[in-house]
Amino acid sequence: MKIPLHDIFGDNFIIQLATEAEDAEITPDHVQIDDDKLMKLLKMIADISEEKEKQKQETIKRTKNKEQKEGGGKNIIIPFAGNDSRTVWKDVLSCYSYSENIQLSEMLRNFEMKECKKVAVMSFMRPEWYEFNKAMRKVEIKVEEYYVLLAMAGWVLTNISNTGNIFINIFSPQGGILFSLNKDIGGKTLGARPETAFSLWITKKILDILSSNTIVNYIKVYILTRGSNTINLANEFSVDTARLLSKPHLLTNTLERIAYRALQDKNELRGYYIHLVNYIYQYITNPKKIDELLYFANRDTLIIEKSNDEVAKELEEVSNYINTVLYREALTGGLL
Numbered sequence: 001m002k003i004p005l006h007d008i009f010g011d012n013f014i015i016q017l018a019t020e021a022e023d024a025e026i027t028p029d030h031v032q033i034d035d036d037k038l039m040k041l042l043k044m045i046a047d048i049s050e051e052k053e054k055q056k057q058e059t060i061k062r063t064k065n066k067e068q069k070e071g072g073g074k075n076i077i078i079p080f081a082g083n084d085s086r087t088v089w090k091d092v093l094s095c096y097s098y099s100e101n102i103q104l105s106e107m108l109r110n111f112e113m114k115e116c117k118k119v120a121v122m123s124f125m126r127p128e129w130y131e132f133n134k135a136m137r138k139v140e141i142k143v144e145e146y147y148v149l150l151a152m153a154g155w156v157l158t159n160i161s162n163t164g165n166i167f168i169n170i171f172s173p174q175g176g177i178l179f180s181l182n183k184d185i186g187g188k189t190l191g192a193r194p195e196t197a198f199s200l201w202i203t204k205k206i207l208d209i210l211s212s213n214t215i216v217n218y219i220k221v222y223i224l225t226r227g228s229n230t231i232n233l234a235n236e237f238s239v240d241t242a243r244l245l246s247k248p249h250l251l252t253n254t255l256e257r258i259a260y261r262a263l264q265d266k267n268e269l270r271g272y273y274i275h276l277v278n279y280i281y282q283y284i285t286n287p288k289k290i291d292e293l294l295y296f297a298n299r300d301t302l303i304i305e306k307s308n309d310e311v312a313k314e315l316e317e318v319s320n321y322i323n324t325v326l327y328r329e330a331l332t333g334g335l336l
Helices: 011-020 035-063 084-095 104-109 129-135 145-158 178-185 195-209 241-245 253-262 270-285 291-306 309-332
Strands: 002-004 030-032 159-163 166-171 219-226 231-239
Touching: 002 145, 011 030, 011 035, 011 145, 011 178, 035 104, 035 145, 035 178, 084 145, 104 145, 145 159, 145 166, 145 178, 159 178, 178 195, 195 219, 195 231, 195 241, 195 253, 195 270, 241 270, 253 270, 253 309, 270 291, 270 309, 291 309
Parallel strands: none
Antiparallel strands: 002 030, 159 166, 166 219, 219 231
C-alpha cells in the first residue's frame, strides 16, 4: 500500500508504521508498505487499542466524567480538540459507513484503503501548526480518510503516557521495540521532566525488552498538550539510548525507581531526586570524579533516623545504589 505524506506532524505516525514493517519503502513523499505486513501491524495495534479502550471506559465509570469533558470522540482513545469530533471524524465515519459507537480497535482490525473525499487535518496530526497559523495566514491541508486511521494507529503505538491533558509519545527510528514497550509500561502515569530522569527511566525499560538482534541508537520524545481548541507541541527531545545502554550494569531496578520518583509531581522528595538523577546522568554519560555525587547522595543518609519509615527506606535504597553499584564502577574505572 502506498501512503502519501503531507509534510505535517502526522507523517511521523505513518513513518513509524513503515519503520515497524520490514522492507518498507520510506521517501520524502510517501511510504510503501506490503499489504499483508501492514494488516499484521494494524491487528497488533488493535490489541493495544482495545486494552486502552477498556481502561478509558473504566476511568469514565470511576470518575463519572462525561466524554465531552475529555475533549474526545465518544469511544475513541485519540485526543480530540476543537472541531475534530464534529467535522473531521464525522466525515471519516461517513466514508467508512460506521456509526459513532464504533471502536478504533475494530476499525483497525478491519482496515481497508477507502477514499471518499479528503478531510481536514485533525488536531493531533498538526500540533506544530498552532503558533505558525497564529502568525501567518491560515494554511488548509486535506488528507485521505485512510491516512487519518493510519495516523491514529501510529498514535496508539507511540503514546506511552496520558496525564490529564499531557501526552508523551516516543518514536524509534530503528523500530522493533514499541509494541513490547507499550505493553510493558501499561499506561503508566508519569511526566517527562527532567529529561535526564525520563532518559534513564525509559532506557531501563528498553533494556528490559531488548532482544539480542535489536538495535536502538536513540529515540525521539514529543510532549503534547491539549487545550480547549487545540493540541500543541509543548516540548521535544532525543534520548541517546546507545550511550546509556553501553553501561547496562548501571541501569538497575533501583535506578529505575530513583528516576521514576524524579518524574512524579506529588513526590515530597522530588526536588532531591531531580538533583540526584542529574548527578547520576552526568556520571553515566560522561564519567568524571564521583566526589560530588557521593557527597550529595550520602549527606542525606544522616537524616534517615529522623525520617519516617517510607522516606528512610527510600534513602537507604539510594545509598546502597550509590555506594555499591556506582562506587564500584568508579573504582574499576580508576576515578577514585
